Amino acid sequence: METQRRPGGRSARVRDAVRQATLVEVTQRGYQGLTVENVAxxxxxxxxxIYRRWGSxxxxxxxxxxxxxxEPIPIPDTGSLDGDLRAITEAVRAGFASPHGGAIGCAxxxxxxxxxxxxxxxxxxxxARRKQSVVVVERAVARGEVSESIDAEELIRFALAPIYYRIFVTHEPVTAADAVKAADAALTAARAGIL
Structure with a gap:
């Protein structure tokens, strides 16, 4: 007779404890300071x-x-693609600007x-994050704001790329105005048929 693993239980508690410890360690020490010993x-x-299950x-x-x-993420619903894209780019910008979210994202x-x-x-x-976010594009297609031929995932990538470029390539601060420009540029490209 085959035994089934129960959802939850000790294994889930251990995994959650290790995950929470990992996130705290990354926030406090950065990725370079993350060690199995400290997480333990x-x-x-x-x-x-930890070494047996996670290795490193x-x-x-x-x-x-x-x-x-x-995990689900909050998806904006402002009533327009402009507003939704701006909310997504601002959420990413703000997440990386926060000490906790920035440390974890960089790690x-x-x-x-x-x-x-x-x-x-x-x-x-x-x-997974892009797939959750494309609902804003699907709603915009249904409202007639953009063509149904649009590549929804590419639009999300295009909107977020300038933010990641500034954070990880040029190491420039990203302002709320930069997030708006990134969203607006992506939407302009979409409406021009580029995406």
Whole structure:
């Protein structure tokens, strides 16, 4: 007879404790300061268990990304694609501007640049976020604001790209006005048939 794993239970509690400890450690110490030993102390989970299940700091980050990808995000509904895109770009800008969100976001991206498992988890995470966000484009198509031939995921990518470029390539601050410009440029491209 095959046994089924119960949802939740000790395994879920351990995973949640380790994830929460990972996020706190990343926020306080940065990605470079993330260690299995510190996560073990903070989570109350023995470090050999963490090494066995997660293997490394990159594995901890990859698992945190996997869990985060499944979480719903608030999707704006301002009544127009202009307003919705501006709300999305502002949410991303504000998230990276906050000490907590910025530290976690940077850790996720740094891990993805250094570890294949973290890179795959980062790709899945960003794909999940885009898929949740495309509802704003689908509503805009239904309202007749943009053509139904639009690539909704590409529009979301295009709107967010300038924000990520400033944060991770040029290391420039991103203002609320920059977020508005990014959204407006993406929408202009969409309406011109580029996307």
């Amino acid at each position: 102390k903070r989570s109350g989970v023995h470090k050999t268990s 700091p990159e594995g901890l980050v990859a698992d945190a990304l996997e869990l985060a990808a499944a 996720f991206i740094l891990a993805g640049m250094q570890n294949p498992a973290a890179a795959a988890a980062l790709q899945n995470f960003t794909a």
